[in-house]
Amino acid sequence: MRIAIIGGTGKEGGGLAIRWARAGHVVVIGSRDGDRARERAAELTRGHGAIAGGVQIEGGDNLSAASAAEVVVLTVPYAAHAETLRAILPAIAGKVLIDVTVPLKPPKVSRVHLPPGRAAALEAQEIVGPATPVAAALHHVSHAHLADPDAVPHCDVLVAADDERARTTSLALVRDLGLRGLDAGPLENAIALESLTPVLIHLNKRYKSPGAGIIFTEIPEGTG
Amino acid sequence: MRIAIIGGTGKEGGGLAIRWARAGHVVVIGSRDGDRARERAAELTRGHGAIAGGVQIEGGDNLSAASAAEVVVLTVPYAAHAETLRAILPAIAGKVLIDVTVPLKPPKVSRVHLPPGRAAALEAQEIVGPATPVAAALHHVSHAHLADPDAVPHCDVLVAADDERARTTSLALVRDLGLRGLDAGPLENAIALESLTPVLIHLNKRYKSPGAGIIFTEIPEGTG
Numbered sequence: 001m002r003i004a005i006i007g008g009t010g011k012e013g014g015g016l017a018i019r020w021a022r023a024g025h026v027v028v029i030g031s032r033d034g035d036r037a038r039e040r041a042a043e044l045t046r047g048h049g050a051i052a053g054g055v056q057i058e059g060g061d062n063l064s065a066a067s068a069a070e071v072v073v074l075t076v077p078y079a080a081h082a083e084t085l086r087a088i089l090p091a092i093a094g095k096v097l098i099d100v101t102v103p104l105k106p107p108k109v110s111r112v113h114l115p116p117g118r119a120a121a122l123e124a125q126e127i128v129g130p131a132t133p134v135a136a137a138l139h140h141v142s143h144a145h146l147a148d149p150d151a152v153p154h155c156d157v158l159v160a161a162d163d164e165r166a167r168t169t170s171l172a173l174v175r176d177l178g179l180r181g182l183d184a185g186p187l188e189n190a191i192a193l194e195s196l197t198p199v200l201i202h203l204n205k206r207y208k209s210p211g212a213g214i215i216f217t218e219i220p221e222g223t224g
Numbered sequence: 225m226r227i228a229i230i231g232g233t234g235k236e237g238g239g240l241a242i243r244w245a246r247a248g249h250v251v252v253i254g255s256r257d258g259d260r261a262r263e264r265a266a267e268l269t270r271g272h273g274a275i276a277g278g279v280q281i282e283g284g285d286n287l288s289a290a291s292a293a294e295v296v297v298l299t300v301p302y303a304a305h306a307e308t309l310r311a312i313l314p315a316i317a318g319k320v321l322i323d324v325t326v327p328l329k330p331p332k333v334s335r336v337h338l339p340p341g342r343a344a345a346l347e348a349q350e351i352v353g354p355a356t357p358v359a360a361a362l363h364h365v366s367h368a369h370l371a372d373p374d375a376v377p378h379c380d381v382l383v384a385a386d387d388e389r390a391r392t393t394s395l396a397l398v399r400d401l402g403l404r405g406l407d408a409g410p411l412e413n414a415i416a417l418e419s420l421t422p423v424l425i426h427l428n429k430r431y432k433s434p435g436a437g438i439i440f441t442e443i444p445e446g447t448g
Contacts, residue, residue, distance in 0.1 A: 112415045118338060142442075154441035158423065185426035191336045192423045195416035199382065202409035203440060213441040216424075217378035218366075218433045 003173070004069030006030040006062050006084060007076035009040045012100060012138070015146025016073065016177070017041075018048050021055035022149060023176035028058045030065030030088075037061065048149065066091035071098065071169060073138075074124070078103040081120055085127045092132055096169045099124045099190075100138045102197040110202035112195045121160065121190035133163030135170040136190035139197045141179065142211025155213030158184035158193050182216060227397070228293035230254045230286050230308060231300035233264045236324060236362070239370025240297065240401070241265075242272050245279035246373060247400035252282045254289030254312075261285065272373065290315035295322065295393060297362075298348070302327040305344055309351045316356055320393045323348045323414075324362045326421040334426035336419045345384070345414035357387030359394040360414035363421045365403065366435025379437030382408035382417050406440060 003020055005013045008029035017027045021044075029044075031037035041059030048055050059065070066072050066088040072095050076084045081101050101120040105113035117123035121136035128134065137159040145153035157174045159181050161167040167183060174181030184193060196214070203212040227244055229237045232253035241251045245268075253268075255261035265283030272279050283289070290296050290312040296319050300308045305325050325344040329337035341347035345360035352358065361383040369377035381398045383405050385391040391407060398405030408417060420438070427436040 110409055112413050114338070114342060114415065182427060183430050184423045185334050185430075189336050189419075189423050189426065191338065192416065192419035195413075195419060199408045199413050199416045200440075202413065203406060203443060206407050206409075207443045209442045209444065211442055215439045215441055216427060217437040217439055218435055219427060219431050220433065 001071060002026045002028065002069045004028045004030050004065040004072045006066060006072060006074045006088060007080070008065070009036055010075055011143040012075045012146065014040070014044060015143055015149070016075070017044055017057050018055065018149045019146065019177045020173065021057050022048070025176065026056045026058070028060060028065040028068050030060060030062040032062060034059070034061035034064065037065065062088050063091055069095070071096045071173065073098045073100060075100045078115065078120055082123065082127060085124055089128065092128060094131055096166045097124065097128060097132055097134045098138070098170050098173070099134055099136050102139050102194050104198065110198050110205060112198050114191070114195070119190040119194050121187055121194070125187060133161065133166035134187060135159055135161035135166040136187060136193050137170050137174065137181070139193050140200060140214050142213060144211045145213070146177070152178060153213060154215060155179065156216050157181045160184045160187050160189040160193055162187045182219065225295060226250045226252065226293045228252045228254050228289040228296045230290060230296060230298045230312060231304070232289070233260055234299055235367040236299045236370065238264070238268060239367055239373070240299070241268055241281050242279065242373045243370065243401045244397065245281050246272070249400065250280045250282070252284060252289040252292050254284060254286040256286060258283070258285035258288065261289065286312050287315055293319070295320045295397065297322045297324060299324045302339065302344055306347065306351060309348055313352065316352060318355055320390045321348060321352060321356055321358045322362070322394050322397070323358055323360050326363050326418050328422065334422050334429060336422050338415070338419070343414040343418050345411055345418070349411060357385065357390035358411060359383055359385035359390040360411060360417050361394050361398065361405070363417050364424060364438050366437065368435045369437070370401070376402060377437060378439060379403065380440050381405045384408045384411050384413040384417055386411045406443065
């Protein structure tokens with residue numbers, strides 16, 4: 001599958017790109033600055049190209065990355081969320097959009113901040129319209145854990161979506177990251193998923209954790 | 225410590241009462257119907273009185289239960305939340321109020337519902353005023369697990385509070401339940417805690433779990 005990671009030069013992007021590329025996907029890193037995305041793609045490929053026959057990671061500006069992909073993953077700071085979505089709008093109609101955005105309000109990033117639309121993913125669905133199904137996912141995996149492709153993060157991934165294709169595509173891509181994905185209900189539940197991230201940031205500070213994660217218990221084995 | 229459990233004849237109340245009573249606290253179960261609360265207290269005492277020299281569980285109407293206690297725990301359906309708080313208001317000034325309420329909107333209880341004040345606990349703080357510190361806690365422990373006082377639920381307990389006394393009192397009482405309590409940040413983070421409960425309800429249905437719980441990973445040992 002061809003996956004675009006919009007805002008993919010950020011902290012989360014590298015780990016996602018490497019893990020998906022190693023699982024056999026073609027990953028296109030997008031950035032406002034296409035050159036920067038291409039550099040990052042080349043850097044990641046150099047670092048991991050020797051593994052298992054090479055990995056395919058490309059780069060480009062956000063719009064061309066989105067155009068080239070079947071699934072679009074959005075990992076931008078909340079301040080750039082709406083603007084970035086509008087910029088890639090012509091390229092994403094009908095594609096599954098996986099929104100990883102958390103509406104943090106710097107500098108108080110360990111305090112829940114509800115955006116006007118209650119969740120970034122709900123705002124995204126408003127912007128892209130009903131023909132482009134949105135899933136909210138991957139808010140709780142520490143980038144520190146993702147960055148080492150051989151590490152197995154102790155963290156489940158909740159996926160909220162109204163659309164069945166968005167849900168199943170997201171859950172399959174979570175499995176390809178080496179993580180357990182769980183169906184967390186309708187897209188409205190993105191409110192819960194997004195607002196848990198400031199709590200994890202608080203736990204990291206309060207308990208000096210390198211990256212607190214979340215695991216759900218009493219879920220039957222073999223799920224996800 | 226004397227602990228009132230307001231709405232204590234409900235599902236959560238029994239398990240909390242037994243566990244705190246066994247830890248040496250005096251528990252007063254409150255209900256709108258004082259007779260019903262006294263019956264429930266007698267029933268719980270009969271069931272567990274033989275253990276470790278007896279347990280002290282009393283009962284009464286909500287107002288007298290709150291009057292008799294140093295710490296007040298609120299476990300009512302959201303529909304009765306504001307009304308119950310107003311009824312016990314004369315009895316709780318200056319006491320720590322632990323709000324367990326989740327703003328569910330039946331019948332869609334596996335979908336996040338943000339109340340007008342964004343969280344039941346934030347609404348509680350508005351109602352009781354600044355002299356009565358509110359903590360939000362215990363939203364994620366399945367009553368099925370609490371009810372067996374010898375079971376060790378695989379579930380952490382997040383505590384959100386602005387007030388230091390409310391936070392430390394709540395964390396200590398969580399430990400007395402046999403659970404790990406974690407400081408989840410300011411009371412505003414109750415938004416995250418409360419909205420996670422519909423997700424857990426969804427997981428229970430979706431994966432046929434007897435009571436999904438939540439554990440935080442990469443928190444140093446000995447915490448809580």
